[in-house]
Amino acid sequence: MSKTVQRLETKESIDERTQQVLRGIIEGYITSNEPVGSRSLSKSLEMGLSPATIRNIMSDLSDMGFLMQLHTSAGRIPTDKAYRFYVDQVVVANQLTxxxxxxxxxxxxxxxxxxxxxxxxxxxxxxxxxxxxxxxxxxxxVETSILRRIEFIRLSSQQILVVLVTRNGQVRNKIIAATEDLSQDFLNTVSSFLNDQFHNRNLHEIRQQILESMVEDKERYDRLLAQAVRLGKKAFEVEDAPxxxxxxxxxxxxxxxxxxxxxxxxxxxxxxxxxxxxxxxxxxxxxxxxxxxxxxxxxxxxxxxxxxxxxxxxxxxxxxxxxxxxxxxxxxxxxxxxxxxxxxxxxxxxxxxxxxxxx
Amino acid sequence: MSKTVQRLETKESIDERTQQVLRGIIEGYITSNEPVGSRSLSKSLEMGLSPATIRNIMSDLSDMGFLMQLHTSAGRIPTDKAYRFYVDQVVVANQLTxxxxxxxxxxxxxxxxxxxxxxxxxxxxxxxxxxxxxxxxxxxxVETSILRRIEFIRLSSQQILVVLVTRNGQVRNKIIAATEDLSQDFLNTVSSFLNDQFHNRNLHEIRQQILESMVEDKERYDRLLAQAVRLGKKAFEVEDAPxxxxxxxxxxxxxxxxxxxxxxxxxxxxxxxxxxxxxxxxxxxxxxxxxxxxxxxxxxxxxxxxxxxxxxxxxxxxxxxxxxxxxxxxxxxxxxxxxxxxxxxxxxxxxxxxxxxxx
DNA sequence: ATTAGCACTATCAGCTGATGAGTGCTAATA
DNA sequence: TATTAGCACTCATCAGCTGATAGTGCTAAT
Missing domain, CATH: 3.30.450.40 (GAF domain)
Incomplete structure (x- = not known):
């Protein structure tokens, strides 16, 4: 049922006067929020057209799919196609006050x-x-945000608070569980290591690179590097849901x-x-x-x-x-x-x- | 118009049978969300009372202010007073499933x-x-929260990020403007000073004490103390609005x-x-x-x-x-x-x- | 090509009478 | 004496009808 309509086209050529009537109906409906009928339109348009003539034009516009009626004896209201026409052809980029x-x-x-x-x-x-x-x-x-700063704060022997600041000023906090008791000094070293390493990179890249580091030969790691990678992994696992x-x-x-x-x-x-x-x-x-x-x-x-x-x-x-x-x-x-x-x-x-x- | 009613009293002594009827009406209205009438109540109560008797009782309850009618020919609904009675006298602390x-x-x-x-x-x-x-x-x-940890993170020469962790695990971030360029090392010293000083105190107390410190003889301050007080003041000015x-x-x-x-x-x-x-x-x-x-x-x-x-x-x-x-x-x-x-x-x-x- | 005139139609507000649920009162009853 | 049956009464609601209104489409005249 719900097939995707990318965009309604409004290529059809409509003669000038008809356009004006259509525009009148659309704007009338926008301001009054009521179906607009031939008589009132005849007055408000001030083009010297009688209601009857307007009705003929309206009838044409209905056939072209620009107008519809809620019921027989009600005025007409614009269709989506009409609004598309209005937005594309009529609305000019006007200035705000x-x-x-x-x-x-x-x-x-x-x-x-x-x-x-x-x-x-x-x-x-x-x-x-x-x-x-x-x-x-x-x-x-967060994926595409650029890292400005990351910092670890020791809350207790089991808990570490990660503070992550992105370039555009977003601050994310996350409490992660520590697998072993790490001193604040050590955490500072880890943060400055990560800050050096990943400064001005986006979080997605960073995550990638950390994962790569993890599969590399683990023997070569010193304690700092190992912990940095481990903490970094947890820290950058920020919720993907923006x-x-x-x-x-x-x-x-x-x-x-x-x-x-x-x-x-x-x-x-x-x-x-x-x-x-x-x-x-x-x-x-x-x-x-x-x-x-x-x-x-x-x-x-x-x-x-x-x-x-x-x-x-x-x-x-x-x-x-x-x-x-x-x-x-x-x-x-x-x-x-x-x-x-x-x-x-x-x-x-x-x-x-x-x-x-x-x- | 809106004078404060602290609590509706339900001291009046109502005889047992009347209470049961009242209870029936309240529960009937709670389940059906419709005014309850004498006939249906007579059936649902299963006390062998005829509608007429119920009507008499209802009439009494109306006089006592427990019931009211939306219009003459509708059933009755409980008043606020009735609900108060119900909650106080009838509802027993029952277990959840x-x-x-x-x-x-x-x-x-x-x-x-x-x-x-x-x-x-x-x-x-x-x-x-x-x-x-x-x-x-x-x-x-936040006022009454107890400080667990405060930390300053240098973002740039003009900006410092304050991270404030309370005992119950709330984390607050705030970016404050720096009046002069402070190094991260210096900020660390300030944080650990403040952490020592104010550990396990509540924010309200802390703010008080900082204000007092400020009026003390400023001559006696060394640079650290002066900055600690200045930064602390800004940092603990957390928005009061919980x-x-x-x-x-x-x-x-x-x-x-x-x-x-x-x-x-x-x-x-x-x-x-x-x-x-x-x-x-x-x-x-x-x-x-x-x-x-x-x-x-x-x-x-x-x-x-x-x-x-x-x-x-x-x-x-x-x-x-x-x-x-x-x-x-x-x-x-x-x-x-x-x-x-x-x-x-x-x-x-x-x-x-x-x-x-x-x- | 435009318009006046007319028949047609749907909605709405207002009125009607019927229905039904409920009450209050009174007189009969256990 | 407390309870109940019976009855008259009151409203709210609903369906059905009404006329007024505002719109249309069509046709014939201009």
């Missing part, structure tokens, strides 16, 4: 402790608040805009399966810029009544993660798109600043 | 990384799942049991004000055991359609925090109470194990 820009910038700046986690959470919350939709953010994959931040779920239920959604329940349930949502969020075709998935363009069935607008964020060199919102298909694309875009940019910028404050 | 006990124990055990945060989150989720209500847990107050974990909010909306709730919206909104909820959760009169707040016994207005069942958890010496559920007043007290109780015990037990694995 200075006011809004400032608001985003300020919100991103604040938040005392300058750790990435906090930044991501507050940004996610911000975007959920601004759009009144659900906002999702994937945290940087985190996903979700904010604004309550909008799904309380926001008026979501009201003609079939199953907000289904969506809520989907959000429980974080890994699935992660994949969806991070699966990205184009390298940069905004990506928009309208209705059935979404692979996930419970998302097929919604539009997802997302953008990647990155530091100076790498793509780190994705931030996006999920809203009704008749969202106000004209403002949502630039808001997501700008937020992602600011996020990138802030993270870049943080990670460049290394030595 | 072995099966359920095992389930709680297992769920608490798992979860690889043995840090308190993860434990609290997974326990909160567990309890929300078991009860199908909303579950709240307050994390241990964390609050909330799980199962969707039950509020999707669970059948919450259906006769006036405003789930109001509750959802209340949950946004975490500090307020925190206070509510942590404000505790009695020292230990289960605490139950029924309907209007709750101070918070939006909670007055609900019952909150909570219990504190602790390590070997101190109360650490509170775990509780919020559900409809006609929840199944017979099982909810022991579930919360048992979960809190297991939580205490697990945390105690963790912190006793120090040297």
């Amino acid at each position: 200075r006011k809004l820009q400032k608001r985003i910038q300020e919100a991103t700046q604040e938040g005392g402790t300058n750790q990435v986690e906090d930044l991501l959470i507050s940004t996610t919350r911000l975007l959920a608040g601004l759009t009144q939709f659900v906002c999702l953010t994937s945290s940087p994959r 985190e996903l931040y979700i904010e604004g779920q309550h909008n799904l239920i309380f926001s008026e805009r979501f009201r003609n959604l079939n199953s907000s329940r289904g969506l809520m349930d989907a959000f429980e399966h974080k890994s699935m949502i992660m994949n969806l969020l991070d699966s990205t075709v184009e390298a940069d810029g905004i990506q928009i998935f309208i209705g059935i363009e979404n692979e996930l069935e419970s998302l097929q009544d919604c539009t997802m607008v997302k953008a990647q964020y990155s530091d100076q060199s790498n793509v780190l993660g994705t931030i996006g919102v999920i809203g009704p298909t008749n969202m106000d694309y004209q403002t949502v798109i630039p808001v997501v875009d700008f937020t992602a940019r600011i996020l990138s910028q802030t993270i870049t600043q943080q990670s460049s404050s290394c030595d | 072995r099966k359920l006990q095992k389930r709680i124990q297992e769920a608490t055990q798992e979860g690889g990384t043995n840090q308190v945060e993860d434990l609290l989150i997974s326990t909160t989720r567990l309890l929300a799942g078991l009860t199908q209500f909303v579950c709240l847990t307050s994390s241990p107050r 964390e609050l974990y909330i799980e199962g909010q969707h039950n509020l909306i999707f669970s059948e049991r919450f259906r006769n709730l006036n405003s789930s919206r109001g509750l959802m909104d209340a949950f946004e004000h975490k500090s307020m909820i925190m206070n509510l959760l942590d404000s505790t009169v009695e020292a230990d055991g289960i605490q139950i707040f029924i309907g209007i016994e709750n101070e918070l207005e939006s909670l007055q359609d609900c019952t909150m069942v909570k219990a504190q958890y602790s390590d070997q010496s101190n109360v650490l925090g509170t775990i509780g559920v919020i559900g409809p007043t006609n929840m199944d007290y017979q099982t909810v109470i022991p579930v919360v109780d048992f979960t809190a015990r297991i939580l205490s037990q697990t945390i105690t194990q963790q912190s006793s694995s120090c040297d």
Whole structure:
């Protein structure tokens, strides 16, 4: 049933006037959230067309698959195909108001402790608040993060705390069990050995190399090296599951805009399966810029009544993660798109600043 | 409007048969979630009382304030006062099934990384799942936590990472700005100085003492001491806001049991004000055991359609925090109470194990 | 090519009467 | 005297009907 629709095409040539009518219907539906009928459109368009003429045009648009009716005597509403047309052909990259820009910038700046986690959470919350939709953010994959510093702290004879700092300011803690009692001094030697060895390498590479070291001739190891490898192995076994931040779920239920959604329940349930949502969020075709998935363009069935607008964020060199919102298909694309875009940019910028404050 | 009702009293002496009827109504309403009428009660009670007699008794109970009617021709439902009677007089501390006990124990055990945060989150989720209500847990107050270890890690000339480990296994990270470039060696000296000085003291005491040191004659300080105090001050300025974990909010909306709730919206909104909820959760009169707040016994207005069942958890010496559920007043007290109780015990037990694995 | 006119249709709010579950009261009963 | 049967009464709910409204499609006139 759920065959994957990559993207709806809108190549067909539609004559100018018809386009204008279509645009009118789409924007009417976006603002009113009500099916739009020929009479009211005739007035609001101010093109001097009678309702009857509009009806003819509407009929054509229905045949072309741009419009549909919920029931015979209701006005028409745009199909996913219409929104795709609208986004591709009509929406121009318009500027955000200075006011809004400032608001985003300020919100991103604040938040005392300058750790990435906090930044991501507050940004996610911000975007959920601004759009009144659900906002999702994937945290940087630890896999590809670059090691800035690793440190071992002896907690007791059986427990060692690993502190792992990545270049972009993520800090991970993990308590590992010690197989023998190691002194703090010894642990310091191990950390500085690992720091020297793996400085500025990404965690994936590091893990690889440690595994290789382990199969090498064990005879050749001195105690330091042996322990370094052993501790390193445990330390870098960071949970592969990158985190996903979700904010604004309550909008799904309380926001008026979501009201003609079939199953907000289904969506809520989907959000429980974080890994699935992660994949969806991070699966990205184009390298940069905004990506928009309208209705059935979404692979996930419970998302097929919604539009997802997302953008990647990155530091100076790498793509780190994705931030996006999920809203009704008749969202106000004209403002949502630039808001997501700008937020992602600011996020990138802030993270870049943080990670460049290394030595 | 919202005058504080500490606790509804149930001193009145009610004759045995009347009590049984009341109990029947309460349990009937708990299981069916429908007002219970005289006829059906007459059958289910099997006391050989005719509906008419039951009606008379019901009428008395209404006068005493134990029952009310939503409308004339509907059956009766228990008042908050009735639930209070039920909880105090009727519900006996019954045992959980072995099966359920095992389930709680297992769920608490798992979860690889043995840090308190993860434990609290997974326990909160567990309890929300078991009860199908909303579950709240307050994390241990950092204020009163006992220092196990503090460590400074030089990230760059301007940034120092503070790692703070408490006795019960909480790890806090904080990046602080350095006023001058300090070597890692020097930082190590500072950490071990602070560790010596403050080992096994709670953070609140430590902060006090540092402040006192600062006002002492500064002339007498050598460089080490001066820096130790300065860094220590920043390091121990941990955010005072303890964390609050909330799980199962969707039950509020999707669970059948919450259906006769006036405003789930109001509750959802209340949950946004975490500090307020925190206070509510942590404000505790009695020292230990289960605490139950029924309907209007709750101070918070939006909670007055609900019952909150909570219990504190602790390590070997101190109360650490509170775990509780919020559900409809006609929840199944017979099982909810022991579930919360048992979960809190297991939580205490697990945390105690963790912190006793120090040297 | 456009439009006016008309028949058609679905939804919605408001009204109706029937039904049923429940009560309270009173008088009969054990 | 406590219990119960009987009866009148009260509401909430539901199905079915109503007219109003807002939309459409089609056809014939412009």
